[in-house]
Amino acid sequence: xxxxxxxxxxxxxxxxxxxxxxxxxxxxxxxxxxxxxxxxxxxxxxxxxxxxxxxxxxxxxxxxxxxxxxxxxxxxxxxxxxxxxxxxxxxxxxxxxxxxxxxxxxxxxxxxxxxxxxxxxxxxxxxxxxxxxxxxxxxxxxxxxxxxxxxxxxxxxxxxxxxxxxxxxxxxxxxxxxxxxxxxxxxxxxxxxxxxxxxxxxxxxxxxxxxxxxxxxxxxxxxxxxxxxxxxxxxxxxxxxxxxxxxxxxxxxxxxxxxxxxxxxxxxxxxxxxxxxxxxxxxxxxxxxxxxxxxxxx
Numbered sequence: 233x234x235x236x237x238x239x240x241x242x243x244x245x246x247x248x249x250x251x252x253x254x255x256x257x258x259x260x261x262x263x264x265x266x267x268x269x270x271x272x273x274x275x276x277x278x279x280x281x282x283x284x285x286x287x288x289x290x291x292x293x294x295x296x297x298x299x300x301x302x303x304x305x306x307x308x309x310x311x312x313x314x315x316x317x318x319x320x321x322x323x324x325x326x327x328x329x330x331x332x333x334x335x336x337x338x339x340x341x342x343x344x345x346x347x348x349x350x351x352x353x354x355x356x357x358x359x360x361x362x363x364x365x366x367x368x369x370x371x372x373x374x375x376x377x378x379x380x381x382x383x384x385x386x387x388x389x390x391x392x393x394x395x396x397x398x399x400x401x402x403x404x405x406x407x408x409x410x411x412x413x414x415x416x417x418x419x420x421x422x423x424x425x426x427x428x429x430x431x432x433x434x435x436x437x438x439x440x441x442x443x444x445x446x447x448x449x450x451x452x453x454x455x456x457x458x459x460x461x462x463x464x465x466x467x468x469x470x471x472x473x474x475x476x477x478x479x480x481x482x483x484x485x486x487x488x489x490x491x492x493x494x495x496x497x498x499x500x501x502x503x504x505x506x507x508x509x510x511x512x513x514x515x516x517x518x519x520x521x522x523x524x525x526x527x528x529x530x
Contacts, residue, residue: 269329273326275325282375297326319346321348332497334496335494342509357394380405401435406441409425409479466480475527
């Protein structure tokens with residue numbers, strides 16, 4: 233592979249100010265980081281305890297790497313098979329996040345994992361994620377890295393931990409998803425998506441929650457295509473053309489009450505695994521696309 237630029241990433245269309253005139257796709261690959269920023273926290277180890285910052289040999293808290301550093305050129309644009317792709321090295325926990333707050337869009341990309349894995353996930357599945365409707369500052373979650381957000385899981389197939397398109401909440405965000413309860417508690421709950429079951433709220437009163445489902449990715453494909461459709465308080469997670477789950481009632485818990493959450497920044501995670509993204513595109517939408525509208529019928 234040939235490196236094209238340092239600290240390069242994607243350029244995301246600012247929907248609030250320059251939506252595509254025809255609702256067409258906007259190619260987001262860019263070489264100058266004009267619409268994105270970088271945040272990195274730490275190269276975490278197996279000894280890391282969530283929520284507790286690493287300390288040095290004297291017991292002093294080590295500060296995070298911070299914003300706009302791109303240590304180790306962990307985020308770069310490279311040429312792969314004649315195409316420009318985003319390469320996330322994965323050595324440091326971190327993210328690329330858009331400068332603009334985005335709402336009412338169809339976001340699409342292709343992804344595949346590289347070979348490298350690092351602690352604390354060296355013996356676990358390769359992991360990344362698309363975090364959407366992100367708000368606030370980076371670094372206040374258990375991994376001291378990301379903003380408050382919903383997560384569209386990006387995880388290699390075959391993992392017992394989950395698969396592409398699963399839902400995770402972060403820092404008090406929550407969605408209503410038709411699902412079966414696997415484990416439910418005030419601090420952490422686990423659900424399985426079932427389009428025929430009642431709606432359950434993922435992350436009531438600020439608790440943590442995940443919702444998974446069968447792996448619907450095309451195992452024969454080199455790249456996995458992911459589509460995220462967001463309109464008002466609704467979202468759809470789609471993997472290789474297959475609907476993984478349907479979500480509604482997007483909100484966040486501020487410690488006292490729920491607040492609607494219908495837009496925000498997009499984060500692409502660096503989470504101890506090497507990953508490549510390509511064909512990253514977005515388009516503005518005025519409604520849920522017709523072929524998916526029936527999924528929200530009662």
